[in-house]
Amino acid sequence: MKLxxxxxxxxxxxxxxxxxxxxxxxxxxxLLPHHIDFVTALVPGILSFSxxxxxxxxxxxxxxxxxxxxxxxFVSTRNAIEGNSLETLKQTVAEQFQILDEKEKLTxxxxxxxxxxxxxxxxxxxxx
Numbered sequence: 001m002k003l004x005x006x007x008x009x010x011x012x013x014x015x016x017x018x019x020x021x022x023x024x025x026x027x028x029x030x031l032l033p034h035h036i037d038f039v040t041a042l043v044p045g046i047l048s049f050s051x052x053x054x055x056x057x058x059x060x061x062x063x064x065x066x067x068x069x070x071x072x073x074f075v076s077t078r079n080a081i082e083g084n085s086l087e088t089l090k091q092t093v094a095e096q097f098q099i100l101d102e103k104e105k106l107t108x109x110x111x112x113x114x115x116x117x118x119x120x121x122x123x124x125x126x127x128x
Contacts, residue, residue: 001016001017001018001020001031001032001033001068001071001073002014002071002072003015003017003020003073003075004073004074004075005047005059005061005075005077005080006074006075006076006077007077007079007080008078012080012082013059013080013082015051017049017050017051017052017073018032018050018051018052018054019032019049019050020049020073021048021049022040022042022045022048022061022066022075023043023047024040024041024042024043024066025043031073033071035068036068037069037070038067038068039066039067039068040065040066041063041064041065042061042065042066042075042077043063044061044062044063045060045061046058046059046060046061046089047060047075047080057083057084058082058083058086058089059080059081059082059083060080060081060089061075061080062077062078062079062080063077063078064076064078064080
């Protein structure tokens with residue numbers, strides 16, 4: 001099967017695989033090459049796949065959509081991080097959340113300053 005994991009900015013994974021394991025709202029499932037065509041909504045969690053060399057690779061995914069059509073498996077998600085082991089993936093995800101949290105704080109601060117500036121300008125217009 002051909003697995004493609006798509007995030008908004010790039011194709012994160014484009015590989016031949018022998019098996020895909022993911023999680024939907026009703027639990028984990030496994031897709032093999034002769035599995036029927038399938039569409040499901042994914043929940044945030046770990047997607048894993050086996051390569052043609054029997055290597056297991058893990059991907060932390062945000063919620064998204066998985067589509068299996070013939071021998072193609074497409075996963076579309078907002079965020080995904082690939083790792084060779086669960087331990088390194090856990091550390092990478094924690095670091096990424098830290099970065100996102102810092103960016104969110106900076107964004108909120110900039111938005112608050114913008115709102116305060118707009119309110120001052122509206123107040124000045126009302127008195128002018």
